[in-house]
Amino acid sequence: MQRKFITYSLLFFIPVLVGFLAVEWLTISIPSHFSVNKKYIEKSGDSIETLILGTSHLMNAVNPEWMESPTLNLASGNQFLDTDLKLYNGIREKFPSVKNVVLEISYSHFEIAPNGKDFWKNSLYYKYYDVNCFERTAYFKDRLVYLSNPSFFSERIEEYYIDKKNIPSFNEYGFNSNDGYGQFTKQNYNKVKIDTIKRFRINIEPNLNLFETNVATLFKLLDSLKKQNKNVVISATPMYLTFLKKRNPEILNRRDSIFNVIQKKYPEVKFLTAETDTIHYSLKNFWNHSHLNPSGATIFTRQLESVLQSFK
Amino acid sequence: MLFNSFDFGLFLVIAYCIYWGIGVQRLKAQNLFILVASYFFYAFWDWRFLILIIASSLVDYLAGLYIEKSRSNSKRKVLLWSSILWNLGVLFLFKYFNFFIESFEALFNIESSSTYNFWNVAIPVGLSFYTFQTMSYTIDVYKKKIPPTNNLIHFLCFVSFFPQLVAGPIEKAKDLIPQFAKQRKFDFQKSKEGLRQILWGLFKKIIVAEKLGLAVDMVYNQPSDYNFITLLFAGTLFFFQLYCDFSGYTDIAIGTAKLFGFKLSKNFNLPYLATSISDIWQRWHITLTRWFTDYCYIPFVSSFKKSPVVGGIGIILTMTLVGFWHGADWNFLVFGFLNGLIIVLERISLFQNKITLRKFLTSTPYIFSFIYTTGLYTVLCLIFRAQSYQQLDLIFSRIFSFALDGAFTTLIGWKLGYLIFILFAELLSKKKDYPLQQFENWVPKPVRWVAYYAFIFIIIRYAEPKEAFIYFQF
Numbered sequence: 001m002q003r004k005f006i007t008y009s010l011l012f013f014i015p016v017l018v019g020f021l022a023v024e025w026l027t028i029s030i031p032s033h034f035s036v037n038k039k040y041i042e043k044s045g046d047s048i049e050t051l052i053l054g055t056s057h058l059m060n061a062v063n064p065e066w067m068e069s070p071t072l073n074l075a076s077g078n079q080f081l082d083t084d085l086k087l088y089n090g091i092r093e094k095f096p097s098v099k100n101v102v103l104e105i106s107y108s109h110f111e112i113a114p115n116g117k118d119f120w121k122n123s124l125y126y127k128y129y130d131v132n133c134f135e136r137t138a139y140f141k142d143r144l145v146y147l148s149n150p151s152f153f154s155e156r157i158e159e160y161y162i163d164k165k166n167i168p169s170f171n172e173y174g175f176n177s178n179d180g181y182g183q184f185t186k187q188n189y190n191k192v193k194i195d196t197i198k199r200f201r202i203n204i205e206p207n208l209n210l211f212e213t214n215v216a217t218l219f220k221l222l223d224s225l226k227k228q229n230k231n232v233v234i235s236a237t238p239m240y241l242t243f244l245k246k247r248n249p250e251i252l253n254r255r256d257s258i259f260n261v262i263q264k265k266y267p268e269v270k271f272l273t274a275e276t277d278t279i280h281y282s283l284k285n286f287w288n289h290s291h292l293n294p295s296g297a298t299i300f301t302r303q304l305e306s307v308l309q310s311f312k
Numbered sequence: 313m314l315f316n317s318f319d320f321g322l323f324l325v326i327a328y329c330i331y332w333g334i335g336v337q338r339l340k341a342q343n344l345f346i347l348v349a350s351y352f353f354y355a356f357w358d359w360r361f362l363i364l365i366i367a368s369s370l371v372d373y374l375a376g377l378y379i380e381k382s383r384s385n386s387k388r389k390v391l392l393w394s395s396i397l398w399n400l401g402v403l404f405l406f407k408y409f410n411f412f413i414e415s416f417e418a419l420f421n422i423e424s425s426s427t428y429n430f431w432n433v434a435i436p437v438g439l440s441f442y443t444f445q446t447m448s449y450t451i452d453v454y455k456k457k458i459p460p461t462n463n464l465i466h467f468l469c470f471v472s473f474f475p476q477l478v479a480g481p482i483e484k485a486k487d488l489i490p491q492f493a494k495q496r497k498f499d500f501q502k503s504k505e506g507l508r509q510i511l512w513g514l515f516k517k518i519i520v521a522e523k524l525g526l527a528v529d530m531v532y533n534q535p536s537d538y539n540f541i542t543l544l545f546a547g548t549l550f551f552f553q554l555y556c557d558f559s560g561y562t563d564i565a566i567g568t569a570k571l572f573g574f575k576l577s578k579n580f581n582l583p584y585l586a587t588s589i590s591d592i593w594q595r596w597h598i599t600l601t602r603w604f605t606d607y608c609y610i611p612f613v614s615s616f617k618k619s620p621v622v623g624g625i626g627i628i629l630t631m632t633l634v635g636f637w638h639g640a641d642w643n644f645l646v647f648g649f650l651n652g653l654i655i656v657l658e659r660i661s662l663f664q665n666k667i668t669l670r671k672f673l674t675s676t677p678y679i680f681s682f683i684y685t686t687g688l689y690t691v692l693c694l695i696f697r698a699q700s701y702q703q704l705d706l707i708f709s710r711i712f713s714f715a716l717d718g719a720f721t722t723l724i725g726w727k728l729g730y731l732i733f734i735l736f737a738e739l740l741s742k743k744k745d746y747p748l749q750q751f752e753n754w755v756p757k758p759v760r761w762v763a764y765y766a767f768i769f770i771i772i773r774y775a776e777p778k779e780a781f782i783y784f785q786f
Binding site: 002 | 318322498503507533534537703761764765768772773775776777
């Protein structure tokens with residue numbers, strides 16, 4: 001009886017396992033920011049001078065190709081301060097030449113829940129950067145990419161292999177020059193239409209507990225960078241007018257108060273706060289309400305470069 | 313280790329093979345293995361929680377033995393109350409301490425002090441579930457409903473049995489402990505049923521509950537963006553999210569127990585078919601309702617002269633405690649209190665004692681009782697879900713002012729079809745424990761296998777990053 005059950009179970013589950021392995025292979029074969037970064041690290045890790053940490057705001061805003069010194073953009077969607085800290089601590093030894101670290105503190109950065117130890121991208125950090133952000137011993141399963149977020153990667157597989165749309169076009173520094181022609185392009189950059197979009201992603205719920213936790217994490221990161229004599233830039237990327245209007249003043253003021261504290265406590269830290277910059281950035285530089293497109297990234301990268309130059 | 317994680321799948325396969333590999337003749341070894349596996353499963357969250365569960369188990373094990381041995385009534389009472397105080401003390405310290413301190417500070421306008429809020433630790437997973445289970449054991453021994461067990465391993469297994477450790481069903485000692493004493497034979501049919509029930513539970517959790525959760529979160533994180541119809545719709549979806557999340561978990565728990573030759577209690581009976589709020593609590597989290605009825609409501613009403621007023625007060629108090637059991641916050645208290653109040657109102661006789669609202673609702677066409685129950689329970693669920701008073705105020709003010717500004721959205725579009733599928737499947741198989749039960753009796757093998765693969769494909773294709781079960785926090 002037992003043997004029959006085990007045989008049947010094996011017969012049943014072997015195709016599932018084979019199917020799963022096939023899907024995993026298809027997933028890792030899709031070019032990604034992580035896989036390109038991995039190659040770049042292997043090739044030029046020793047010479048990298050600037051590290052970028054943060055969320056998709058910075059990932060989309062900085063193209064290392066246009067930076068004067070070798071730069072690695074480790075920013076990634078939804079990557080908040082607690083992950084930035086773990087990632088930096090786990091990866092820094094691979095980059096002996098790093099002088100500059102760019103951090104992101106966007107409008108509601110302090111009042112968004114930290115990623116925590118179960119963040120799905122931890123598998124990607126582990127697989128591609130060899131950094132364990134799980135806060136526990138990792139094992140083979142933790143390197144499986146598809147399993148970390150099946151729904152997300154299923155969509156990528158469909159887009160890449162079946163629909164053949166949104167095919168990424170990465171340069172050797174992991175910047176996707178084909179990313180960013182989305183939500184605003186759909187509206188043909190029609191200002192009237194864009195201004196009437198009612199729903200887009202923005203956090204307007206204040207949360208003091210999260211604020212305290214995230215500020216503590218930031219100070220921990222800044223203390224660590226100070227000890228290592230790194231030049232630090234705190235940045236906030238430009239946001240489109242609709243986003244700026246919808247910000248909660250309570251969250252904004254609390255964030256800005258921490259900027260003041262940082263200026264006093266860490267006078268050597270420099271700021272690049274382009275959040276409300278409507279002079280250099282126009283509608284055509286955004287792909288949605290809070291992200292720059294590659295043309296916007298050209299401007300922001302230039303601005304960042306000039307801040308980094310000021311350290312010299 | 314979440315039931316919907318790879319870790320649990322791997323753990324289950326290994327535990328299953330070792331368990332049956334030990335052989336049915338070696339019951340002691342099998343039980344010991346269940347204990348080790350359960351502790352490993354629990355320690356996967358945080359090994360420090362193990363100390364607490366072992367301590368709680370030992371206290372009640374010894375209390376049971378000494379209550380039985382003791383001839384003096386007063387000594388028996390002291391032992392019983394020592395056990396109850398220990399259990400409630402642990403619950404209070406880990407779950408309610410900060411709530412009481414914060415409420416006290418707010419009430420007397422005292423500035424928050426970190427000296428008082430020293431108990432800044434995570435609530436051990438499943439604390440409310442296993443504490444209630446051990447407490448019921450001691451009370452039953454005291455009331456001589458069951459004899460205490462002399463076998464420590466059986467008792468430790470009863471408290472920590474991994475399929476139901478973290479979110480129930482809350483088992484009674486008389487139902488579960490004897491199963492550890494009885495030889496368990498491998499049963500091909502039971503194993504198949506176990507796997508099928510796990511599959512059904514995973515589908516409910518991963519495909520329905522999590523997708524509904526995404527939509528509900530989107531709306532309630534920014535309620536001012538949505539009109540009142542969407543807010544009400546999201547509230548209804550939250551009811552179904554909660555149902556699919558918890559009943560999905562329960563299906564996985566019962567299915568897992570079946571794989572190991574155990575039978576756990578039914579915890580849900582199509583709550584969306586309830587004709588009143590009273591009826592909902594006979595169909596929703598049945599083992600919790602049973603626990604509070606047996607150990608709170610009945611002792612309370614039987615300690616007074618029988619009267620409708622005492623009964624009514626008993627119901628309101630019991631339901632308030634049910635609400636508070638869910639979490640240390642005012643919204644849970646209010647949720648429980650309102651449920652109690654409505655149940656009492658449903659039982660009050662109207663028109664010269666001729667009819668109660670509950671009876672009236674049972675006799676009306678189902679659509680009316682459905683609208684009444686679902687509508688009311690949706691509002692109660694919004695209180696249950698509220699993250700702050702301000703948020704609840706905003707949601708209610710938009711709903712009850714019929715706010716039309718803001719977007720209307722069907723939220724999850726065609727994925728709503730999965731919920732409809734689940735509900736239809738359950739309705740068509742009302743008499744079964746779950747819709748896939750005895751699947752082989754009405755579907756040929758090739759079709760069955762295709763169906764299983766389709767379920768697995770959908771689960772894998774649409775799974776979000778692993779999400780905890782809502783009831784794990786309680």
